[in-house]
Amino acid sequence: MDKYIEQNKERFFNELFEILRIPSISSSQAHKPDMQRCAEKLVSQLFEAGADKAKVYPTDGHPVVYAEKIIDPARPTVLIYGHYDVQPVDPLELWHTPPFEPEIRNGAIYARGANDDKGQSFMHIKAFEYLVREGKLRHNIKFLLEGEEEIGSPSLGKWVRDHKKMLACDIILVSDTTMISEKVPSINCGMRGLAYLEVEVTGPDKDLHSGHYGGAVVNPINALCSMIESLIDEDGRITVKGFYDDVMNLSRKDRQLLGKAPFDKKEYMDSIGVNALRGEKGYTTLERTGIRPCLDVNGIWGGFIGEGAKTVIPSVAYAKISMRLVPNQEYGKISKLFAKHFKSIAPKGVSVKVEEHHGGNGFLIPISSDAYAAASKAIAEVYGIEPVPSRGGGSIAILAEMQQALKADPLLMGFGLERDTIHSPNESFLLSQFFKGMRSIALFYEYFR
Amino acid sequence: MDKYIEQNKERFFNELFEILRIPSISSSQAHKPDMQRCAEKLVSQLFEAGADKAKVYPTDGHPVVYAEKIIDPARPTVLIYGHYDVQPVDPLELWHTPPFEPEIRNGAIYARGANDDKGQSFMHIKAFEYLVREGKLRHNIKFLLEGEEEIGSPSLGKWVRDHKKMLACDIILVSDTTMISEKVPSINCGMRGLAYLEVEVTGPDKDLHSGHYGGAVVNPINALCSMIESLIDEDGRITVKGFYDDVMNLSRKDRQLLGKAPFDKKEYMDSIGVNALRGEKGYTTLERTGIRPCLDVNGIWGGFIGEGAKTVIPSVAYAKISMRLVPNQEYGKISKLFAKHFKSIAPKGVSVKVEEHHGGNGFLIPISSDAYAAASKAIAEVYGIEPVPSRGGGSIAILAEMQQALKADPLLMGFGLERDTIHSPNESFLLSQFFKGMRSIALFYEYFR
Numbered sequence: 061m062d063k064y065i066e067q068n069k070e071r072f073f074n075e076l077f078e079i080l081r082i083p084s085i086s087s088s089q090a091h092k093p094d095m096q097r098c099a100e101k102l103v104s105q106l107f108e109a110g111a112d113k114a115k116v117y118p119t120d121g122h123p124v125v126y127a128e129k130i131i132d133p134a135r136p137t138v139l140i141y142g143h144y145d146v147q148p149v150d151p152l153e154l155w156h157t158p159p160f161e162p163e164i165r166n167g168a169i170y171a172r173g174a175n176d177d178k179g180q181s182f183m184h185i186k187a188f189e190y191l192v193r194e195g196k197l198r199h200n201i202k203f204l205l206e207g208e209e210e211i212g213s214p215s216l217g218k219w220v221r222d223h224k225k226m227l228a229c230d231i232i233l234v235s236d237t238t239m240i241s242e243k244v245p246s247i248n249c250g251m252r253g254l255a256y257l258e259v260e261v262t263g264p265d266k267d268l269h270s271g272h273y274g275g276a277v278v279n280p281i282n283a284l285c286s287m288i289e290s291l292i293d294e295d296g297r298i299t300v301k302g303f304y305d306d307v308m309n310l311s312r313k314d315r316q317l318l319g320k321a322p323f324d325k326k327e328y329m330d331s332i333g334v335n336a337l338r339g340e341k342g343y344t345t346l347e348r349t350g351i352r353p354c355l356d357v358n359g360i361w362g363g364f365i366g367e368g369a370k371t372v373i374p375s376v377a378y379a380k381i382s383m384r385l386v387p388n389q390e391y392g393k394i395s396k397l398f399a400k401h402f403k404s405i406a407p408k409g410v411s412v413k414v415e416e417h418h419g420g421n422g423f424l425i426p427i428s429s430d431a432y433a434a435a436s437k438a439i440a441e442v443y444g445i446e447p448v449p450s451r452g453g454g455s456i457a458i459l460a461e462m463q464q465a466l467k468a469d470p471l472l473m474g475f476g477l478e479r480d481t482i483h484s485p486n487e488s489f490l491l492s493q494f495f496k497g498m499r500s501i502a503l504f505y506e507y508f509r
Numbered sequence: 510m511d512k513y514i515e516q517n518k519e520r521f522f523n524e525l526f527e528i529l530r531i532p533s534i535s536s537s538q539a540h541k542p543d544m545q546r547c548a549e550k551l552v553s554q555l556f557e558a559g560a561d562k563a564k565v566y567p568t569d570g571h572p573v574v575y576a577e578k579i580i581d582p583a584r585p586t587v588l589i590y591g592h593y594d595v596q597p598v599d600p601l602e603l604w605h606t607p608p609f610e611p612e613i614r615n616g617a618i619y620a621r622g623a624n625d626d627k628g629q630s631f632m633h634i635k636a637f638e639y640l641v642r643e644g645k646l647r648h649n650i651k652f653l654l655e656g657e658e659e660i661g662s663p664s665l666g667k668w669v670r671d672h673k674k675m676l677a678c679d680i681i682l683v684s685d686t687t688m689i690s691e692k693v694p695s696i697n698c699g700m701r702g703l704a705y706l707e708v709e710v711t712g713p714d715k716d717l718h719s720g721h722y723g724g725a726v727v728n729p730i731n732a733l734c735s736m737i738e739s740l741i742d743e744d745g746r747i748t749v750k751g752f753y754d755d756v757m758n759l760s761r762k763d764r765q766l767l768g769k770a771p772f773d774k775k776e777y778m779d780s781i782g783v784n785a786l787r788g789e790k791g792y793t794t795l796e797r798t799g800i801r802p803c804l805d806v807n808g809i810w811g812g813f814i815g816e817g818a819k820t821v822i823p824s825v826a827y828a829k830i831s832m833r834l835v836p837n838q839e840y841g842k843i844s845k846l847f848a849k850h851f852k853s854i855a856p857k858g859v860s861v862k863v864e865e866h867h868g869g870n871g872f873l874i875p876i877s878s879d880a881y882a883a884a885s886k887a888i889a890e891v892y893g894i895e896p897v898p899s900r901g902g903g904s905i906a907i908l909a910e911m912q913q914a915l916k917a918d919p920l921l922m923g924f925g926l927e928r929d930t931i932h933s934p935n936e937s938f939l940l941s942q943f944f945k946g947m948r949s950i951a952l953f954y955e956y957f958r
Contacts, residue, residue: 086817087815087816087817087819088815088816089816103580110904129711147819147821148813148815148817150813150815151716154715166715178669191586210819211817212818212820226592238721238926251720252720254720254820256818256820258818263783264781264782264783265547265781265782265783266603266781266782266930266933266934267600267930267932267933268781268932268933269931269932269933270805270807270831270833270902271700271701271703271833271901271902271903271904272687272798272902272903272927273781273798273800273902274798274802274803274804274805274831274833274902275788275789275797275801275802275833275902276786276787276788276794277781277783277786277787277788277800278783278785278786279805279806279808281644281737281806281807281808282737282738282741282806284734285733285734285735285737285738285806285809286576286734286735286737286738288730288731288735288738289731289734289735289737289738289739290738292731332713332715332717332722332726333713333714333715334712334713334714334716334726334727334858334859335857335858336727336857336858337626337725337726337727337858338725338726338727338856338857338858339532339724339725340724341728348724348725349721349722349723349724349725352724352726354723355723356719356728356730356731356822357728357730357731357811357812358719358730358812358813358818358819358820358821358822358823359730359736359811359812359813359819359821359823360733360734360809360810360812360814360826361809361810361811361814362806362808362809362810363806363808363809363829364597364805364807364808364809364829365809365827365829366536366537366597366599366681366792367536367537367538367663368536368537368597368660368874369536369660369705369707369807369829369830369866369867370536370596370597370659370807370808370833370932371703371705371831371904371932372807372808372932372933373805373807374807374808377809377812379730380812380814380818380819382719382723382814382818382820384719384720384723384724403953407785407787408784408785408787409783409784409785409786409787410783417817417818418818421615433674439688451918452720452721452819453720453721453722453723453724454718454720455720455820456723466840478721482718483716483717483718483819483820483821484715484716484717484718484821485715491769494595
């Protein structure tokens with residue numbers, strides 16, 4: 061595919077940038093028209109690339125893009141899953157160039173979605189185009205690009221179940237994850253699940269003057285802080301009752317296998333600018349992010365947060381709290397356990413509301429499959445080294461649901477790197493990974509029969 | 510004064526509303542021109558009321574309004590202290606009418622500053638006008654209306670020391686506090702001090718994807734919550750080392766005297782919509798807010814606080830934290846103790862910055878003075894009941910400094926009520942209190958010789 065890339069590079073950038081320029085932030089209602097616009101643009105690009113059918117499907121939420129080229133029902137069918145929605149962009153002031161004005165500098169594409177997941181999905185469209193135009197297509201290809209991944213795919217589960225027949229496939233191919241490094245390519249063989257909740261702690265029924273009431277009234281911010289503090293014990297374990305009941309504990313052998321992935325603690329700390337790490341007692345850093353659950357506050361707010369000083373005891377304080385889950389934790393069950401626990405630890409003098417945002421289950425991928433072997437062979441050829449299996453700490457909420465509905469396993473060929481800072485300012489995608497990804501995908505079809 | 514009020518009521522409202530319409534929020538740089546405009550308007554109102562001299566004085570911060578009428582240097586001089594700056598207005602959506610469009614409804618004036626302190630200061634201007642126009646003025650009167658009370662009066666201390674001679678007086682008369690209720694009038698005989706700080710807790714040098722890093726990295730929000738939790742122990746005592754060293758402990762007799770103020774716990778809880786109270790062990794609610802120090806988080810923020818969900822471990826989390834102090838705690842010393850303590854409790858993996866916002870010391874007022882007796886007599890005549898001495902939990906940072914610089918005691922004749930929700934949405938001032946206040950002030954001059 062090298063030659064094809066060389067000849068079409070400029071056009072690839074132009075087409076990808078058209079998509080990147082659309083601010084398809086799924087969590088914001090204000091961007092609803094952008095979601096539709098982005099979906100329609102993808103449909104036209106999929107037709108251009110060679111799809112026989114490409115269509116925007118409405119859902120209960122943001123639309124789904126579906127496209128296909130069926131060459132022979134007897135041949136294996138690959139369903140490519142990706143998403144065209146992106147994370148919010150704040151804090152905007154930390155971006156070096158505007159998030160929706162893509163730019164190439166220092167050998168990388170910079171933009172919100174450059175990697176996650178517009179850039180990674182785009183590699184599949186171009187690998188497909190290459191196979192079609194060069195007459196090399198040997199598989200039936202289906203594309204499912206959704207618009208709600210970053211908000212937990214609330215509508216896609218139902219849509220997939222409603223379109224099971226159309227989506228029937230042998231594997232679900234996904235590029236929406238990272239590999240360890242360019243020198244240590246890896247294939248993800250499992251992901252964590254997610255339970256995401258928002259809590260609201262209310263004290264007095266209005267904001268109070270902190271001088272008049274301070275010392276006598278339960279301050280909801282102080283109360284929220286104490287409640288959050290109590291969620292993780294000194295061993296780094298989550299105190300929600302029943303939280304660990306269903307956690308799949310890995311055998312010593314499995315832990316040894318995963319422990320083979322290279323890890324440099326100093327390099328890891330330097331890359332995020334910290335001088336210490338902390339997590340669950342008895343586990344390594346990679347285990348803490350790969351095979352163990354965790355709890356993080358993703359946002360907190362309450363009281364006066366403007367410039368200067370205001371002496372107030374606020375009426376309400378809020379936090380967004382999420383837990384990463386591992387197989388076999390069920391996110392619905394965990395969300396309920398959390399809500400019950402959080403209400404139970406509220407001190408007298410405040411009331412608590414808990415709202416479930418979204419979630420998904422973790423899953424494992426068999427590494428003994430033909431698809432895994434083909435991906436491994438393709439990546440080894442492109443990178444010159446055999447990829448190692450790894451466990452991703454992130455979540456793609458919908459994959460466990462699709463795996464179940466379509467009776468097909470996902471295969472995660474991710475070409476992102478930690479340096480790409482997805483979800484953060486200055487998201488990027490290295491050009492070398494962008495092109496190696498396309499080549500690996502094209503080769504995958506050669507080895508997957 | 511009843512007749513004078515009756516005849517001039519409409520004009521009083523019009524004049525006060527002119528002042529209330531100016532959004533003189535001292536904590537916001539954007540409102541700097543409004544500060545000047547408000548000061549100039551007050552100068553013209555003070556001239557109208559009968560001052561011989563009235564002038565806007567620039568300071569290092571917002572301007573001071575000074576006015577005087579000297580009838581005879583041999584007569585006692587009363588310096589009226591007030592402030593024309595107001596608190597911010599957020600959350601704006603909770604106001605029933607816009608904060609800077611004053612309205613009279615249900616027997617009260619509604620606006621930001623209606624009470625604190627434009628409305629209360631205005632009573633003094635009108636009582637002064639009455640005495641001048643009716644030929645009853647027997648005192649030298651000086652007005653000092655500042656523009657930085659709500660931000661801790663950072664410039665006024667120096668300005669007062671620079672103008673000591675001009676400000677020389679026998680008492681400092683202030684209406685910037687509340688009384689217990691219309692049925693239980695009270696005179697404030699002490700206020701708490703204040704130390705206000707802002708803290709910043711930084712973890713990783715950028716926002717991180719909570720899936721990739723969750724479980725291994727110290728989340729600065731979780732860390733901030735734990736640090737805040739540890740600031741108050743289970744007996745409701747502040748854990749900052751050395752915090753209680755200088756606290757003036759009241760004698761049993763003094764506590765018994767203050768305990769005579771009527772207090773209905775259920776009514777108190779109902780008025781703020783809570784079902785439980787909490788504070789320092791061993792003290793009553795009124796003691797907790799009057800004679801004991803306390804610590805409150807006034808604001809907290811960090812991470813993703815927009816609509817929806819974002820799976821992020823933020824780089825930074827912030828909080829505004831203030832402590833109410835009692836005599837003889839010195840706010841500068843307490844701020845330093847807090848900063849040192851807060852840094853010392855930071856877990857590895859985060860760094861901490863602490864910024865001092867502002868502060869002031871608490872003070873006591875002798876209740877055996879002629880001025881107190883005159884105020885008590887005046888209020889008793891207007892309300893039909895003798896007022897009780899009380900201790901206010903709030904702070905007027907500058908009064909301790911003025912007391913020292915001018916060698917004169919403050920006298921706090923406050924006519925606010927808790928229902929007025931100063932510092933909160935829908936700040937108001939009961940018309941009955943507004944007029945009783947004017948009458949009490951006019952009578953005070955009759956009894957203070």
